[in-house]
Amino acid sequence: MSRPKLGVFKFASCDGCQLTLLDAEDELLAVAEAIHIANFPEASREVVDGPYQLSLVEGSITTPHDLERIKEIRRESEFLVTIGACATAGGIQALRNWADVEEYTREVYAHPEYISTLDRSTPVKNHVEVDFELRGCPISKYQLLETVNAFLNGRRPNIPTFSVCVQCKRKGNVCVMVAHGTPCLGPITQAGCYALCPSYNRGCYGCFGPMESPNAEALGDWMLAHGVERRDLVNALRGFNGYAEPFRKASDAYAG
Amino acid sequence: MPDDTRVLDVDYLARVEGEGNMKVRIRDGKAEIVEFGIFEPPRFYEAFLRGRRFSDAPDITARICGICPVAYQMSSVNAMERIFGIPVEGPLRELRRLLYCGEWIESHVLHAAMLHLPDFLGYESAIHMAADHRETVELALRLKKIGNDLMVLLGGREIHPINVRVGGWYKVPTKRELEAKLDDLEWAREASLQFLDLLAGVPMPQIEQSFEYVSLSHPDEYPLADGRIVSNRGIDIDVAEFNDVFEEIHVERSNALQSRVRERGPYHVGPLARYNLNFEKLTPGAQRAAYDAGLREECFNPFQSILVRTVETLYAVEEAIRIIDAYEQPAEPVVPYDVTAGEGHGASEAPRGLLYHRYLLDDGGYILDAQIAPPTAQNQLTIEDDLRAVLERNIDLPDDELQWRLEQSIRNYDPCISCATHFLRLEIDRG
Numbered sequence: 001m002s003r004p005k006l007g008v009f010k011f012a013s014c015d016g017c018q019l020t021l022l023d024a025e026d027e028l029l030a031v032a033e034a035i036h037i038a039n040f041p042e043a044s045r046e047v048v049d050g051p052y053q054l055s056l057v058e059g060s061i062t063t064p065h066d067l068e069r070i071k072e073i074r075r076e077s078e079f080l081v082t083i084g085a086c087a088t089a090g091g092i093q094a095l096r097n098w099a100d101v102e103e104y105t106r107e108v109y110a111h112p113e114y115i116s117t118l119d120r121s122t123p124v125k126n127h128v129e130v131d132f133e134l135r136g137c138p139i140s141k142y143q144l145l146e147t148v149n150a151f152l153n154g155r156r157p158n159i160p161t162f163s164v165c166v167q168c169k170r171k172g173n174v175c176v177m178v179a180h181g182t183p184c185l186g187p188i189t190q191a192g193c194y195a196l197c198p199s200y201n202r203g204c205y206g207c208f209g210p211m212e213s214p215n216a217e218a219l220g221d222w223m224l225a226h227g228v229e230r231r232d233l234v235n236a237l238r239g240f241n242g243y244a245e246p247f248r249k250a251s252d253a254y255a256g
Numbered sequence: 257m258p259d260d261t262r263v264l265d266v267d268y269l270a271r272v273e274g275e276g277n278m279k280v281r282i283r284d285g286k287a288e289i290v291e292f293g294i295f296e297p298p299r300f301y302e303a304f305l306r307g308r309r310f311s312d313a314p315d316i317t318a319r320i321c322g323i324c325p326v327a328y329q330m331s332s333v334n335a336m337e338r339i340f341g342i343p344v345e346g347p348l349r350e351l352r353r354l355l356y357c358g359e360w361i362e363s364h365v366l367h368a369a370m371l372h373l374p375d376f377l378g379y380e381s382a383i384h385m386a387a388d389h390r391e392t393v394e395l396a397l398r399l400k401k402i403g404n405d406l407m408v409l410l411g412g413r414e415i416h417p418i419n420v421r422v423g424g425w426y427k428v429p430t431k432r433e434l435e436a437k438l439d440d441l442e443w444a445r446e447a448s449l450q451f452l453d454l455l456a457g458v459p460m461p462q463i464e465q466s467f468e469y470v471s472l473s474h475p476d477e478y479p480l481a482d483g484r485i486v487s488n489r490g491i492d493i494d495v496a497e498f499n500d501v502f503e504e505i506h507v508e509r510s511n512a513l514q515s516r517v518r519e520r521g522p523y524h525v526g527p528l529a530r531y532n533l534n535f536e537k538l539t540p541g542a543q544r545a546a547y548d549a550g551l552r553e554e555c556f557n558p559f560q561s562i563l564v565r566t567v568e569t570l571y572a573v574e575e576a577i578r579i580i581d582a583y584e585q586p587a588e589p590v591v592p593y594d595v596t597a598g599e600g601h602g603a604s605e606a607p608r609g610l611l612y613h614r615y616l617l618d619d620g621g622y623i624l625d626a627q628i629a630p631p632t633a634q635n636q637l638t639i640e641d642d643l644r645a646v647l648e649r650n651i652d653l654p655d656d657e658l659q660w661r662l663e664q665s666i667r668n669y670d671p672c673i674s675c676a677t678h679f680l681r682l683e684i685d686r687g
Binding site for chain 2: 037046047063101193199
């Protein structure tokens with residue numbers, strides 16, 4: 001029986017989420033035996049043509065060329081899974097969505113006319129059908145292995161959609177917000193990191209994006225009542241997942 | 257198109273971080289065009305950092321690169337700490353070097369063993385290579401993981417660590433937590449030597465280049481997290497003078513700005529630069545291993561960067577052991593400071609070379625202006641010069657072999673294109 005083919009594709013991003021596959025040091029060779037890593041330019045010169053049973057897509061859509069490329073990848077893919085905050089929510093580069101991109105280009109480049117870019121950085125789902133979105137900035141190694149395993153075995157990935165607080169409580173952490181007044185996005189952010197930041201005595205900054213049905217306004221009001229400046233609250237919501245709808249709406253409301 | 261013209265066109269370079277290309281045109285047996293381009297989409301970091309608070313800089317700039325986030329965190333906190341006038345010293349600084357050792361081990365072994373070695377042995381990837389060299393790949397994976405484990409312990413996770421802050425750390429480890437890594441690090445010392453021994457037996461293309469080598473330099477240490485900027489052609493400056501000596505230019509084929517020494521030209525940053533300018537600061541063990549691998553105190557062959565990277569891996573392992581042995585847990589994880597307005601410069605040695613940051617803050621600590629000069633952007637012009645030299649020596653190779661050799665030459669620099677873009681496709685055109 002021939003092994004299913006895997007493709008790994010990159011758009012505007014830092015490469016960290018696809019690196020997560022190479023960071024699975026204990027599992028990588030076993031994964032490569034179970035599936036055919038057919039198109040993964042960061043790791044291999046070899047490019048085996050599609051179709052691919054599973055395509056992992058990293059990065060957000062920011063150029064006219066990439067807009068065409070994602071459509072080709074969708075046509076070549078049985079399952080398309082986005083990996084990380086850029087592909088799922090537009091990434092930190094979606095901060096341009098609140099700004100004037102022409103002005104940005106002038107600020108960074110001496111010759112703005114050489115630069116081809118779209119006005120907005122958008123998630124993959126805005127352009128093609130996505131079968132599953134894996135959250136995180138970066139994604140979790142274990143959630144990645146679970147997701148690959150699930151799709152290759154014809155089941156849904158078992159990825160929790162509850163908040164960071166659930167994992168934080170299970171870990172036995174003292175709440176940084178209640179005990180120390182440290183602003184924390186944990187109550188509205190999806191779990192996946194095992195409450196990493198609170199475990200290091202700092203507030204969550206939202207790497208895994210909005211949890212299912214978050215109440216961002218309740219948290220935002222609490223923060224304002226506890227001395228967080230409105231500008232800092234807006235900045236906190238406009239982070240690596242700032243363009244995800246619940247965070248976007250809340251930050252727009254507070255920005256006024 | 258006449259018969260005496262050849263075109264090599266690689267429109268998506270593999271085994272590098274990010275999206276780049278190479279275009280070569282050969283007319284009448286001579287290189288006419290040699291271009292290394294970067295089509296990684298621009299992400300405009302320097303623009304959207306404006307209006308963010310100083311404390312966001314280490315977390316946001318880390319996202320420029322998933323392979324060297326620690327470098328971005330270090331250069332940014334160095335710049336902010338200069339503005340606030342708070343030197344971070346003693347164990348807090350030693351822990352930063354230790355975190356950086358983890359990133360060097362992880363990134364160097366990833367590149368040397370997984371991305372670069374397959375070129376020397378003729379495989380498409382490390383996974384292809386594993387079919388014939390399983391023990392080597394397994395050794396490299398375990399070594400790489402030991403680097404990652406240090407990052408997990410100190411930074412919370414391998415990619416985009418969360419524990420670094422302006423003034424120090426959110427939480428410092430106990431001595432016992434660090435000592436638990438010593439057995440792995442002792443194994444890593446032997447594994448680095450074994451890997452270097454293997455590499456020393458691999459045939460290397462011979463070419464000597466005379467670049468201007470630029471790196472940080474510190475009176476007592478091999479450079480990692482701070483220092484002065486020096487070169488083999490007389491540069492010896494404080495980090496704050498970076499823009500007086502270097503300039504960034506923008507060319508059409510690249511979404512990354514290219515750097516050069518003002519009124520002089522291209523320069524090279526990275527392992528060869530650090531090694532050539534700081535050999536005497538390596539541990540005796542790393543120096544001995546370099547000699548045993550056939551290197552001298554200076555190395556001018558970019559293909560041998562794979563050896564130097566592995567010598568630096570050994571250095572990072574030995575430095576990590578030294579830091580852990582000497583560590584005494586500090587009472588506080590962070591140095592207190594007052595937020596003030598001002599301009600600050602910071603630099604550190606990313607695995608692939610010097611990384612410079614500059615920030616201007618208002619009196620509330622919000623960023624008014626930001627500048628980031630990543631290593632691969634600084635290396636772009638040198639990479640093109642080097643490609644031209646390699647091309648001229650190998651011009652009689654058939655196209656597919658020539659293309660592979662040129663790709664390998666680019667990989668000598670461990671280019672990180674995601675970083676450089678603010679930055680690559682190969683085209684070879686023989687006419």
